[in-house]
Amino acid sequence: MASSAHLRSSDTGTGKGHKNSFNVTNSYNTSYVDEEPKILQWLSPLEPRARHQDVRTRRVEGVGEWFLQTEEFLNWRDGKGGPCSHT
Numbered sequence: 433m434a435s436s437a438h439l440r441s442s443d444t445g446t447g448k449g450h451k452n453s454f455n456v457t458n459s460y461n462t463s464y465v466d467e468e469p470k471i472l473q474w475l476s477p478l479e480p481r482a483r484h485q486d487v488r489t490r491r492v493e494g495v496g497e498w499f500l501q502t503e504e505f506l507n508w509r510d511g512k513g514g515p516c517s518h519t
Contacts, residue, residue, distance in 0.1 A: 499505060507513045
């Protein structure tokens, strides 16, 4: 990363810069060439698409159906009863 500092005399609106007063500005020149794929791979090494496909192929039909048929779940789904209802 290249950096350069520029000095510019201050002006208080009088049109005259103060001799001993300067503003310092930094400009950074940065170039990123194809960094995004590397960053995304680093952030998400789990490869969600591959993980989803793996889990999907091992899914067993009907598992969990009993839960969806319980009175507690149906009441929750339909907004009936207690403090856990979503209405």
